[in-house]
């Protein structure tokens with residue numbers, strides 16, 4: 700029985716060695732393997748992928764250096780990094796994100812967020828989606844034909860999970876779920892007596908009937924709950940006395956565009 704044991708011992712030693720080598724290659728800072736590292740834990744460049752690359756890509760978009768958010772550091776991402784480096788005079792402009800540069804990027808994003816929040820606090824109305832968004836075509840507009848009715852609002856598409864803000868200060872009038880249509884939705888009676896309606900939220904809003912909300916306060920996230928093809932906000936505005944309490948909806952497009960111009 701000596702011999703097989705020896706063989707097994709050798710096999711174990713060999714597999715341990717192989718495992719160590721494999722570990723070594725993932726831990727190497729230059730490794731292109733998928734990372735579980737946090738943003739800023741390692742230097743990122745072309746060919747790398749991981750959660751931290753995705754994080755970087757989101758930040759680049761917030762800094763108006765657009766790139767696809769897919770967790771893959773491709774040429775487009777490198778171009779975006781270089782444009783940010785160039786814009787701020789971070790030398791060398793090489794498209795590599797060292798932990799130090801990651802910290803600078805986070806700093807810029809946070810500063811921008813604070814600036815937006817301060818600006819929003821001074822405005823009575825805020826555009827409900829802070830990230831990249833799209834108003835779509837004719838089908839997305841108020842009054843567009845739908846089977847059996849017309850579209851009562853404006854659709855604005857955005858990334859699933861994008862933050863959703865309350866457009867105008869007020870009080871939650873209704874919070875509900877409608878599987879066949881609106882999905883998770885929220886109706887806010889504005890201080891201006893207009894009702895503001897948000898549909899297809901990713902999850903039910905934390906806010907409930909009677910909750911007081913300020914303009915720019917996060918009410919949830921963009922989603923595709925209910926009858927929605929793709930993540931988007933279906934947004935409605937209703938004249939007083941409001942949403943299904945005797946009022947009627949009107950086209951919110953030009954209001955959205957206006958808030959969008961400064962938010």
Ligand SMILES: [Zn+2]
Nearest residue numbers: 852853854933
């Ligand atoms: Zn819609």
